[in-house]
Amino acid sequence: MKYTPLLFCLLCFHTFLYGQPDTSREALAAKAGFCHLREEYKTAIRLYEQAFAIKAPDPLEAYKAAEAYALDNNTEKASYYLHIALEKGWTEADWLLSDPYFDHLRQTDPRQWKEITTIAIEREKQLEKTLRLPQVRKAINQMVLNDQFLRRKRVLEKQPQQIALIDRQIQACDSTNLLKTQQIIRRYGWPLIRDIGKDGQNNLWLLVQHADQYIPFQKKALSLMEKFKGTDQINSENLAFLYDRVQCNLNHRQYYGTQVEWGENGSASGFRPIREEDKVNDRRKQMGMRPLSLYSLTYGFAYTNIDQVQAMAQEQAATIRCKNWIDSALLYYKIKAFSQTYDYYNLASTIPDGMSNAEMHNAAVLFAKIFNETHEDKYAGISTDFLYLLFLRKYLTAGMLKNEPAFQQLHHQKWREISGQLK
Structure with a gap:
């Protein structure tokens, strides 16, 4: 299963x-x-x-x-x-x-x-x-129940047509849950344990944690949770999870080691890259969390602590690998081997904290130029992907879009979304 x-x-x-x-x-x-x-x-x-x-x-x-x-x-x-x-x-x-x-x-x-x-x-x-908000707790818990009912149903289903139908139901359920969750947070901020109980707050966090297509919403929820950090009205472990989730979604290294790499078979194979990994268990202890060597067992794999030398070596190796891929991409760009340029930049973008904001902006400009020359949508797509990440990181400005000639022919949906929000 x-x-x-x-x-x-x-x-x-x-x-x-x-x-x-x-x-x-x-x-x-x-x-x-x-x-x-x-x-x-x-x-x-x-x-x-x-x-x-x-x-x-x-x-x-x-x-x-x-x-x-x-x-x-x-x-x-x-x-x-x-x-x-x-x-x-x-x-x-x-x-x-x-x-x-x-x-x-x-x-x-x-x-x-x-x-x-x-x-x-x-x-x-x-x-x-x-509780102060028992009906809100009830609504939150029901959303998670509905979500899990559909996902379990999909796991058990064998017929492709029925799986496709359930997938559409899951998509509709996710959209409905997101709207309801946003409404709750707009009205109440981040509900405290005395408002909706520990289980209600945990289930609310679960809904936010998995709204990965709506990173600004995750960031908003995180900022509301952080106001209560260190109090008995917030779940510190959930705060750490969401902080890491947002960091990963912004292509940064995680901080508390809560996020794992998932394989194609649905199994976890290890942790996603962690900033200053040698200190992660100290940070986890401050948040009341188990060390990684125990936490990893929950996902079915073993973890061995590393020291500062090993942690620095890992980060340096990733930085060098990313730089080499960017250099390769730029060499292929010079000889107009655009497909290889795309492949190597795509590889570089998979390294958390590998590319600086300036390097991502340069890549966005480069791929916009390639799109203007080739009119191939994949180059517009990767250009706007870089721009959207810069937008989420609050690096991109309206002036950067307006003043760069290469961007003026981009009419990708995500580009219009970015442009509209910056205005």
Whole structure:
């Protein structure tokens, strides 16, 4: 079964909610969570039980263990861990009621299921009485439920026509969720834990975190979250995640090591480049986050800490590689081998913090000139891609567009968007 980064985030989120347990125990729990996500439930069960023998589960761990036992058709153990989750503070009744992992429990032991769900609904009602914006929390949580329902449905579907239909439904759901999320943030700013609860705030963050096509919106949400940094009304780990997400979307190195490289098979292979990687665990500790060697286990790969010499060597190697690709691109430009120019600049653009703003502007001008000569759309496209990134970084000005003759023939949709916003 394939799984989405959003599901990974749901799994990774419990450090802030429930604290940081013993290191060896946390490693076991992280590995169990990864196996659970892959529906390797027998291995997940074994690892969870080993972890719980060291220290009792927190609410999310108990809930995940219940899911694993439910997949193993062990209704007794599934019920046992659901009761523990509820006793320790699990409050997302809507999630529980729609969770497909518990289909077997619903069908084989309806009496037990009714007892569990009755407790969950009552606990949620009690929580809502303590919140300032309970209906906002409800709406946020429902958006995430709808999102996950469609994505799980797509994973299980085998027919191409139905997959295409579900993809359109997901796209429509994403658009609707984005509009609703923007409306919430425009009206309330960044809702605090006392407003929508920890789960509501976490789910709101998830919706923002995955709005990668709307980077200005992510930046706005990040700026609102940062106002509450260091208080008990914000999730520091979520703040770190979104900060890194924005940095990566601006083609910078990440700072806290929250973002991973995803392979074509849906598996994570390592972390995206990290600025001053030798110091990253210190930064993570300040935010109440686990070291990378433990966090990586949640994604199914091992990580070894590096020292300052190794970190500097990595950054220098990336800088040199980027410079060589730019030099190659410019050499090919001189002999009008434009396709190779495109390929090498495209490679250079994949290095986080590899190209300076000035180098990206020069590339945008160069490709605009190539487009004016060849009228091939791909050159207009890469030119406006560079310009859009500069716009997002707040480097580009209206004067830069207006005063550069090469840009005057660009009528690419993204160029018009940039020009309009700068005006």
